[in-house]
Amino acid sequence: MIRKYLRTRRERAADRRAIGTDGKRWVRSWINVYRCETEARVPHDETALAKLVSEGRYSCVGQSHSYNGVQVVPGVTAMMMREGGIKTLSYDPATETVRVGASVSVRDLKLFLRDQHGRGLHNSGNYMEQSVVGALATGTHGFGPRAVMADSVVELTFLDGKGQRVTLRRGDPEFAYVALSFGTIAPIVELVLETKPLESYISVSSMSRLSKLDELRQGGIAVNWAVMPYTDPDDPVVMTHVLAECADEKVVVAHPKASGSGKFAAWFLRHYYKLDRFLPRLRRPMQRFIDWLDLEQSERVITDPGDLDYLYDPKPGLKENRAPSITRGLFSTTYTGYNLAFFVPLERAPAVVKFIIREADALRDLGFFLKGIISVRELPGVAEPVFAANARRPMAAIDLFADPRDYAWLERLQRLVMRYEVDTRPHFGKSALGPQFRSSLGLDHLDQLMRIYERYFPEGNLMFSERVRAMFDVGRPLPGEAAADAGLV
Numbered sequence: 001m002i003r004k005y006l007r008t009r010r011e012r013a014a015d016r017r018a019i020g021t022d023g024k025r026w027v028r029s030w031i032n033v034y035r036c037e038t039e040a041r042v043p044h045d046e047t048a049l050a051k052l053v054s055e056g057r058y059s060c061v062g063q064s065h066s067y068n069g070v071q072v073v074p075g076v077t078a079m080m081m082r083e084g085g086i087k088t089l090s091y092d093p094a095t096e097t098v099r100v101g102a103s104v105s106v107r108d109l110k111l112f113l114r115d116q117h118g119r120g121l122h123n124s125g126n127y128m129e130q131s132v133v134g135a136l137a138t139g140t141h142g143f144g145p146r147a148v149m150a151d152s153v154v155e156l157t158f159l160d161g162k163g164q165r166v167t168l169r170r171g172d173p174e175f176a177y178v179a180l181s182f183g184t185i186a187p188i189v190e191l192v193l194e195t196k197p198l199e200s201y202i203s204v205s206s207m208s209r210l211s212k213l214d215e216l217r218q219g220g221i222a223v224n225w226a227v228m229p230y231t232d233p234d235d236p237v238v239m240t241h242v243l244a245e246c247a248d249e250k251v252v253v254a255h256p257k258a259s260g261s262g263k264f265a266a267w268f269l270r271h272y273y274k275l276d277r278f279l280p281r282l283r284r285p286m287q288r289f290i291d292w293l294d295l296e297q298s299e300r301v302i303t304d305p306g307d308l309d310y311l312y313d314p315k316p317g318l319k320e321n322r323a324p325s326i327t328r329g330l331f332s333t334t335y336t337g338y339n340l341a342f343f344v345p346l347e348r349a350p351a352v353v354k355f356i357i358r359e360a361d362a363l364r365d366l367g368f369f370l371k372g373i374i375s376v377r378e379l380p381g382v383a384e385p386v387f388a389a390n391a392r393r394p395m396a397a398i399d400l401f402a403d404p405r406d407y408a409w410l411e412r413l414q415r416l417v418m419r420y421e422v423d424t425r426p427h428f429g430k431s432a433l434g435p436q437f438r439s440s441l442g443l444d445h446l447d448q449l450m451r452i453y454e455r456y457f458p459e460g461n462l463m464f465s466e467r468v469r470a471m472f473d474v475g476r477p478l479p480g481e482a483a484a485d486a487g488l489v
């Protein structure tokens with residue numbers, strides 16, 4: 001245990017020292033389930049990047065925050081885009097769009113828009129350190145209108161295999177493919193995104209039951225819900241979060257505010273989540289207890305227009321600034337859990353969640369426990385990029401969490417859901433990617449993206465992960481992959 005701790009510390013220190021430097025180093029996915037040691041290059045500007053991409057095989061890495069290793073490609077040079085100097089940030093008031101470079105983080109983009117132009121992004125994920133381009137490339141989403149961030153892209157510029165700039169705009173035939181192309185068209189050096197004015201919303205957070213969901217989402221424009229997987233499998237306890245326009249305040253349904261046993265339950269939940277990581281076996285009895293309390297309560301907040309994380313934490317200010325970060329690091333699933341996610345048709349989400357609850361519960365004698373919640377974010381409307389989760393119909397993003405050593409159980413749950421729900425689509429940064437997604441993504445669409453790849457990268461220098469290659473069915477694993485090195489294929 002001590003040896004493992006010291007090794008992890010050494011690795012982390014080496015990773016920190018490597019930031020911003022060229023040379024051999026480890027590229028690790030978030031939570032370190034996928035990793036490889038490879039040559040890295042930090043592109044200081046676009047001219048240097050253009051030269052690098054024409055020199056040999058390469059892949060692109062943003063902040064390397066994807067869980068599923070889509071950014072981890074052994075045996076080729078990794079372009080560390082987020083660490084580079086491509087930091088364009090400019091706002092055009094005439095079109096209300098922002099131009100952003102490949103080295104800019106989501107946080108810096110949001111701060112720039114808010115502080116200098118009083119604007120915001122249409123939507124976002126719940127973390128802000130990722131590169132804007134990396135986040136958009138994997139289909140990062142929030143919930144509610146325009147949920148998939150890449151749906152806001154109106155123009156993008158990438159370098160082709162010779163290092164030449166190619167710019168595509170909304171309406172160009174290839175645009176809807178390239179706007180969300182999970183590293184298969186890269187490096188993207190610049191994006192232009194639509195923005196929206198900063199505004200307040202009514203946010204109602206409720207503790208309730210799944211059967212009350214339809215009632216609670218009334219009047220809302222954006223809805224997410226988190227299910228406690230070890231409560232009643234027929235009608236589990238859910239925590240819903242509904243955002244509504246301020247003008248619709250009266251339409252939004254809410255339970256009465258917490259009082260008496262409700263306040264105790266809120267206190268209990270806060271403390272339970274702090275212990276949750278260490279006591280996986282207690283998760284079920286604890287949640288059964290919460291189930292038994294049978295609470296219905298709501299809290300209503302008017303969000304601050306300048307709040308960067310209002311979608312996930314409606315109270316003013318950033319959630320991360322509220323608690324001491326050591327507690328965050330030790331207890332939050334962000335830092336301690338593996339997160340696998342996929343999308344199912346919106347109306348199927350309740351049944352899919354109930355199915356997962358049953359399957360997970362049947363695995364507990366084998367020592368597998370889901371972390372405290374199954375999160376469901378609703379993506380209403382239809383997005384333009386062909387590979388957006390909701391390109392065809394409204395969808396729900398299902399996020400599952402488990403201890404990192406249990407991540408393979410999550411893959412099994414994904415596979416089981418896909419057996420019964422054939423329209424399941426992948427999250428390109430969080431699903432277990434592979435050929436199983438070919439039919440729901442559409443063979444024609446995958447072929448079309450490959451044709452675009454071949455057109456702009458005829459030399460084949462741009463490489464993408466083996467799991468993405470399997471999804472495209474583009475041949476055998478390459479040197480650097482264990483299957484190739486072992487002579488298996």
Ligand SMILES: Cc1cc2nc3c(=O)[nH]c(=O)nc-3n(C[C@H](O)[C@H](O)[C@H](O)COP(=O)(O)OP(=O)(O)OC[C@H]3O[C@@H](n4cnc5c(N)ncnc54)[C@H](O)[C@@H]3O)c2cc1C
Nearest residue numbers: 062063064065066125126130131134140141183186188429
């Ligand atoms: C704590 C945490 C919270 C998260 N929350 C959410 C959430 O709320 N919603 C959600 O949908 N997702 C969420 N994610 C997933 C995350 O948003 C995506 O995995 C995202 O891609 C990470 O961005 P990145 O910059 O780290 O990209 P990387 O992981 O480094 O790369 C992702 C992909 O983008 C490609 N890429 C990177 N840079 C470029 C470039 N310049 N040109 C072309 N391709 C490029 C890579 O090749 C790779 O295929 C979360 C992840 C974490 C760790």
